[in-house]
Amino acid sequence: MGSMEAFGSIIATLLCFLFLAEAAAVQGRTHHHKFVVKSSSYSRLCASKEMLTVNGKFPGPTLKVHRGDKMIVKVYNHAKTNITLHWHGVKQRRNPWSDGPEYITQCPIQPGKTYIYKIDFTDEEGTVWWHAHSGWARATIHGAIFIYPKLGYGYPFLKPFSEVPIILGEWWKKDVMKIESNANRTGGEPILSDSYTINGQPGYLYPCSTKGTFRMKVKQGKTYLLRIISAVMDEDLFFGIAHHKMTLVGKDGFYTKPIQTDYIMITPGQSMDVLLEANQPPSLYSMAATAYSSAFGAGFDKTMTTALVDYIGTYSSPITSPLLPNLPPHNRTEASTSFTKQLRSLGTKEHPANVPLHVDTFLFFTVSVNLLNCTTNETCTGPFGKRFAASVNNISFMTPSLDILEAYYYKIPGVFEMDFPRNPPMEFNYTGDKLPDNLLTPSFGTKVMVLEYNASVELVLQGTNVLASDNHPVHLHGYSFYVVGWGFGNFNPKEDPLRYNLVDPPQETTVGVPQNGWVAIRFKADNPGVWLLHCHIERHTTWGMNMVFLVKNGEDPDTRILKPPHDLPKC
Ligand SMILES: *[C@@H]1O[C@H](CO)[C@@H](O)[C@H](O)[C@H]1NC(C)=O
Ligand SMILES: *[C@@H]1O[C@H](CO)[C@@H](O)[C@H](O)[C@H]1NC(C)=O
Ligand SMILES: *[C@@H]1O[C@H](CO)[C@@H](O)[C@H](O)[C@H]1NC(C)=O
Ligand SMILES: *[C@@H]1O[C@H](CO)[C@@H](O)[C@H](O)[C@H]1NC(C)=O
Ligand SMILES: *[C@@H]1O[C@H](CO)[C@@H](O)[C@H](O)[C@H]1NC(C)=O
Ligand SMILES: *[C@@H]1O[C@H](CO)[C@@H](O)[C@H](O)[C@H]1NC(C)=O
Numbered sequence: 001m002g003s004m005e006a007f008g009s010i011i012a013t014l015l016c017f018l019f020l021a022e023a024a025a026v027q028g029r030t031h032h033h034k035f036v037v038k039s040s041s042y043s044r045l046c047a048s049k050e051m052l053t054v055n056g057k058f059p060g061p062t063l064k065v066h067r068g069d070k071m072i073v074k075v076y077n078h079a080k081t082n083i084t085l086h087w088h089g090v091k092q093r094r095n096p097w098s099d100g101p102e103y104i105t106q107c108p109i110q111p112g113k114t115y116i117y118k119i120d121f122t123d124e125e126g127t128v129w130w131h132a133h134s135g136w137a138r139a140t141i142h143g144a145i146f147i148y149p150k151l152g153y154g155y156p157f158l159k160p161f162s163e164v165p166i167i168l169g170e171w172w173k174k175d176v177m178k179i180e181s182n183a184n185r186t187g188g189e190p191i192l193s194d195s196y197t198i199n200g201q202p203g204y205l206y207p208c209s210t211k212g213t214f215r216m217k218v219k220q221g222k223t224y225l226l227r228i229i230s231a232v233m234d235e236d237l238f239f240g241i242a243h244h245k246m247t248l249v250g251k252d253g254f255y256t257k258p259i260q261t262d263y264i265m266i267t268p269g270q271s272m273d274v275l276l277e278a279n280q281p282p283s284l285y286s287m288a289a290t291a292y293s294s295a296f297g298a299g300f301d302k303t304m305t306t307a308l309v310d311y312i313g314t315y316s317s318p319i320t321s322p323l324l325p326n327l328p329p330h331n332r333t334e335a336s337t338s339f340t341k342q343l344r345s346l347g348t349k350e351h352p353a354n355v356p357l358h359v360d361t362f363l364f365f366t367v368s369v370n371l372l373n374c375t376t377n378e379t380c381t382g383p384f385g386k387r388f389a390a391s392v393n394n395i396s397f398m399t400p401s402l403d404i405l406e407a408y409y410y411k412i413p414g415v416f417e418m419d420f421p422r423n424p425p426m427e428f429n430y431t432g433d434k435l436p437d438n439l440l441t442p443s444f445g446t447k448v449m450v451l452e453y454n455a456s457v458e459l460v461l462q463g464t465n466v467l468a469s470d471n472h473p474v475h476l477h478g479y480s481f482y483v484v485g486w487g488f489g490n491f492n493p494k495e496d497p498l499r500y501n502l503v504d505p506p507q508e509t510t511v512g513v514p515q516n517g518w519v520a521i522r523f524k525a526d527n528p529g530v531w532l533l534h535c536h537i538e539r540h541t542t543w544g545m546n547m548v549f550l551v552k553n554g555e556d557p558d559t560r561i562l563k564p565p566h567d568l569p570k571c
C-alpha cells in the first residue's frame with residue numbers, strides 16, 4: 001500500500017512539473033467580449049423602472065481572466081445617453097485610451113456608436129471591477145472582474161471550494177440619470193437612495209424583496225472565496241456575516257496578509273477578497289451591509305441590505321428570521337479604522353511589496369467639501385441656503401468639453417492648464433473645529449499636475465474640516481500605490497514619516513482618507529499618460545473633488561503612451 005501511494009505521489013509530482021513547464025510556455029490569452037449598453041426594465045422595492053444595463057444584466061457580466069491575459073471589449077451604445085466604461089484597478093500600462101473617464105481620457109461613446117476597449121492585465125491579481133465613468137451611470141452599469149493567478153500558479157492560500165461575487169450596490173426608485181442634474185439645479189444634496197443591494201437585490205428587510213434575496217448555498221466544512229466589490233455610489237459600508245468570521249486575503253487586486261475579522265469596512269470603489277469557512281451548524285445566516293457615515297450633519301441611507309448563507313442539508317427547525325451580523329453603529333469611526341489599520345501587503349517572494357524608499361517628488365493635497373454663494377436668481381438648498389462644491393487643493397475641478405488626453409496628445413491649447421499646485425494655496429488648521437467662513441469657497445479650474453516619467457512620488461492626502469470632514473475614498477487611475485502611513489488631525493511632516501510602514505504597507509487603488517485625518521501614499525510614476533484622481537463618493541466627484549496627473553513619456557519607446565486607436569470616439 002505504502003509503496004503504491006509513494007508511486008502515485010511521484011506520478012503526481014511529474015504531472016505537476018509537466019503542467020508547470022507547459023504553463024510557463026503559454027502566453028496570456030486574449031478574451032473577447034461584446035457589451036451592449038441599453039435600457040432595460042427592472043423591478044425592485046415594489047416598483048419597476050427603466051435603467052441602463054450591459055447586456056440586459058444587473059449587476060453586469062462577471063469577467064474572468066488570468067494574470068497576464070488581455071481582454072478586448074467591444075461596446076455598443078444602444079442607449080439614449082453618452083457612455084464610457086472604466087476598468088477599475090487595472091493599470092492599463094501605456095494605454096490611457098482605454099481607461100474610460102469621460103472628458104479625461106476620451107470623448108463619450110454617443111448613442112448608436114461603438115468603441116473597443118483593450119484591457120491588459122499585468123500586475124493585478126485578485127478582484128477588480130468595471131463600471132461606467134460618465135455621470136451617474138455607474139449606479140447600474142458595473143460588474144466584477146476575477147483575476148486568477150497566472151496559469152500554473154496557485155493562490156497564496158488553500159484553494160477555495162468555490163468563488164462567489166458579492167457586489168454591493170445602491171438602488172434608487174427614481175431614474176439615477178436624473179439625480180445629478182436635479183441636485184445641480186438646487187445646489188443641495190443629491191436624493192438619498194432607497195436601498196443598498198447585494199448582487200442586485202435589496203434583501204428581505206425591504207418591502208417586496210424577500211423572494212429575490214440573494215442566496216448563497218454552502219456545504220458545511222468547505223471554504224468559499226467571496227469576491228466583494230463596492231459599486232455603491234455614496235456611502236462607505238460595514239459588511240459582515242452572522243456567526244461567521246471572515247478572513248481578508250486581498251484588496252483592490254493585490255494580496256494582503258490574512259486578517260481574521262467579524263466585519264469589513266468597504267468604501268465605494270474598493271474590492272476585497274474574503275475567505276468564508278462554512279463551519280457553523282447548518283442553518284440560514286444573513287450577510288448584511290449598512291452605512292458607515294462620518295460626515296456631521298450629512299444625510300445618508302440608513303437602511304440595511306441582506307443576503308442569505310444557506311447551508312445545504314436539513315435544519316433541526318424551520319427558520320423564520322435568520323440571524324443578522326452585529327455591525328458597528330453608523331458613525332463609529334473607530335470601527336472603521338480598527339479594521340483598515342490592520343491591512344498589510346502579503347510581501348512574499350512571489351508577491352513582493354516594492355515600496356519606493358527614496359522620494360523625489362513630494363505632494364501635499366487637501367480634499368474638502370465646499371460651499372458657494374447662490375446666484376441672485378436661484379434658491380439653493382445646500383447648508384445656509386448655499387450651493388455645494390468640493391475641491392482638491394482648493395481647486396474645484398471643471399470638466400472640459402474635449403478630453404485632456406487628446407488635448408495633450410494633439411497639442412490642442414485651451415483645454416487644460418499645467419499648474420496644479422504641489423501644496424494647498426493657504427496653510428490653515430485643516431482639521432480645526434471652527435474654521436473661518438473664508439475657507440469655504442474654492443476656486444475653479446481644469447488643472448493637471450505634471451510628473452516626470454519614473455518620478456518617485458509621495459502624496460499626502462489631507463482631509464479638512466471645511467464645512468464637514470468625511471472619510472473620502474480617493475481612487476487613482478493608472479496606478480496602484482502603497483499606503484505608507486495615516487493618522488488623525490493634521491499631517492506632521494517632521495514626525496509622521498518616522499512612523500511610516502515601508503516594509504509591508506498595503507497596495508491599493510482606492511484609499512479612504514480618514515475623517516479629519518490624512519493618508520500618505522507612494523508610487524513610482526512609471527505609467528505615462530493622463531490619469532484621474534478623484535473621490536469615489538459620487539456626489540463629491542460631481543461637486544469637483546477631482547484632479548488629473550499627466551505623466552510624461554520616458555526615453556525608451558516602451559515607456560511612451562501608445563498611439564490613439566482608430567475608433568476613438570469624437571466630441
Ligand atoms: C450645474 O449648474 C451650473 C450652474 O449653476 C452649470 O454651470 C453646470 O454646467 C451644471 N452642471 C451640470 C453637470 O449640469
Ligand atoms: C454616534 O451617534 C450616537 C447616537 O446618535 C451619538 O450618541 C454619538 O455621540 C455619536 N458618536 C459620534 C462619535 O459621533
Ligand atoms: C457670499 O455672500 C456673503 C453674504 O452675502 C458675502 O458676505 C460674501 O462676500 C460672498 N462670498 C463670495 C465669495 O462672493
Ligand atoms: C436672472 O434673472 C434675470 C431675469 O429673469 C435674467 O435676465 C438673468 O440672466 C438671470 N441671471 C442668471 C445668473 O441666471
Ligand atoms: C487645530 O484645531 C484643533 C481642533 O480644534 C485643536 O485641537 C488644535 O490645537 C489646533 N491646532 C493649532 C495648531 O491651532
Ligand atoms: C480658495 O480660493 C478662494 C478663491 O481664490 C479663496 O477665496 C479661498 O480663501 C481659498 N481657500 C483656501 C482654503 O485656500
Ligand SMILES: *[C@@H]1O[C@H](CO)[C@@H](O)[C@H](O)[C@H]1NC(C)=O
Pocket residue numbers: 454524554555559
Ligand atoms: C526607473 O527607476 C528604476 C528604479 O526605481 C530604475 O531601475 C529604472 O531604470 C528607471 N527607468 C528609467 C527608464 O529611467
Ligand SMILES: *[C@@H]1O[C@H](CO)[C@@H](O)[C@H](O)[C@H]1NC(C)=O
Pocket residue numbers: 082107108110401570571
Ligand atoms: C454627448 O457627448 C457629446 C460629445 O462630447 C456632447 O456634444 C453632447 O452634449 C453629450 N450629450 C449629453 C447629453 O451630455
Ligand SMILES: [Cu+2]
Pocket residue numbers: 470471472473535536537540545
Ligand atoms: Cu469624498
